[in-house]
Amino acid sequence: MRAAAAVATAIVLHVLLPGPLLAADEKGQEAFNNNCRTCHSWKEGDNRLGPSLHGVVGRKAGTAPGFGFSGAMKSSGITWDDASLDKFVTNPNGLVPNNNMKPFGGIADAATRKQIIDFLKSNPG
Numbered sequence: 001m002r003a004a005a006a007v008a009t010a011i012v013l014h015v016l017l018p019g020p021l022l023a024a025d026e027k028g029q030e031a032f033n034n035n036c037r038t039c040h041s042w043k044e045g046d047n048r049l050g051p052s053l054h055g056v057v058g059r060k061a062g063t064a065p066g067f068g069f070s071g072a073m074k075s076s077g078i079t080w081d082d083a084s085l086d087k088f089v090t091n092p093n094g095l096v097p098n099n100n101m102k103p104f105g106g107i108a109d110a111a112t113r114k115q116i117i118d119f120l121k122s123n124p125g
């Protein structure tokens with residue numbers, strides 16, 4: 001019982017105290033590299049299989065210059081923020097049916113999603 005409480009406390013502390021900023025950034029970059037970098041760069045104007053994600057937070061969906069978006073993305077009416085990015089990365093097709101971000105199936109782990117979104121918010125590149 002006490003051990004379980006200690007583990008629970010450790011988990012709560014871990015969530016509440018993210019540690020030094022640098023470490024958080026590095027984790028975010030690593031999570032981005034593992035999950036998104038096959039198709040996305042965070043460098044401005046660097047469109048690959050997917051659009052550049054530089055400055056994506058606050059941007060209207062489907063408007064990254066020079067990228068051929070699906071009609072579904074262009075007409076989604078979304079402006080990317082924490083909440084919409086979190087939903088999209090959880091289940092792309094749930095938020096924007098018939099989008100072209102395939103075969104990416106989504107990330108179930110909320111902490112990983114948050115790391116990636118925080119990384120994108122820091123506007124690297």
Ligand code: HEC
Pocket residue numbers: 032035036037038039040049050051053056059060061062063064068069070071072073080085088089098099100101102103104107116
């Ligand atoms: C298999 C390739 C692939 C992977 C992996 C991938 N994406 Fe994408 N992404 C795309 C494509 C292609 C589009 C354009 C979709 C469309 O036009 O419908 C896109 C679009 C997006 C958009 C909309 C951008 C805009 O300007 O409106 C966001 C946000 C996004 N991706 C985030 C991510 C994140 C975060 C990850 C990692 C967790 C990721 N993607 C992983 C291919 C991918």
